[in-house]
Amino acid sequence: MKIATWNVNSLKVRLPHLLQWLADNPVDVLCLQETKLTDDKFPVADINAAGYQVVFSGQKTYNGVAILSKLPITDVVANNPRYEDAQQRILAATIDGMRIICAYVPNGQAVDSDKYAYKLAWLASLREWLADEMAAHPQLAILGDYNIAPADRDVHDPAEWEGQIHCSERERAALLALNELGLVDSFRMFEQADKSYSWWDYRQLAFRRNRGLRIDHILLSGALAARCTACAIDRAPRKWEQPSDHVPVVATLN
Secondary structure, eight states, X not given: OEEEEEEOSOHHHHHHHHHHHHHHSOOSEEEEEXXXXXXXXXXXXXXXXXXXXXXXXXXXXXXXXXXXESSOOEEEEESOTTSOOSSOOEEEEEETTEEEEEEEOOOOSSTTSHHHHHHHHHHHHHHHHHHHHXXXXXXXXXXXXXXXXXXXXXXXXXXXHTTSTXXXXXXXXXXXXXXXXXXXXXXXXXXXXXXXXXXXXXXXXXXXTTOEEOOEEEEEOHHHHTTEEEEEEOOGGGGSSSOOSBOOEEEEEO
């Protein structure tokens, strides 16, 4: 079984990319972030035609999350019940005995801004809720755009990014707090190439120069980590015309 995450940065724009990628990479479960669509505009028919069931929670212009699956989807929950939030950033569902959580962590904008405080509060509440979810669902995966590079090796230029958004100490500590629940970064379970990133700015030829960050992650509970045999970043879609600034991350489970 393969599970994946991808911040598509507007599903309306990137739908052809999504359908092409699924045709080339028929994963079993795919979590999407930044769909940027109201629910009435979601392309259900196109996704069904590609062989996937789908659940989604969206809003106009910003945010929005979705879970695509080849297998039945049950017990769907939108948003974190512990945190009142008008922004559509979390979607959870049970698929083949696994609790799959799609998460779009706030960007934070700038360290010490109001949006940064919101990000930290959002992450703290996420941790509380995840503790309950993990107790109820031993086989759990939380996939998404975390907007946090866990360590300096996940940053193209650590000195340039030191203390900045995505790389600040408090953000990294909040991500570590999720790991301390027993969640494992599937990408780091395996030997990986140096300078492996999942996001590149559109400006300054960042992708061509590989000036990126690894901020898209698949975290697995211990039970699922024991089943994980591989995890990889697929850079190919970043080379396509009008790409998302993020690329898919795929984990393989036995």
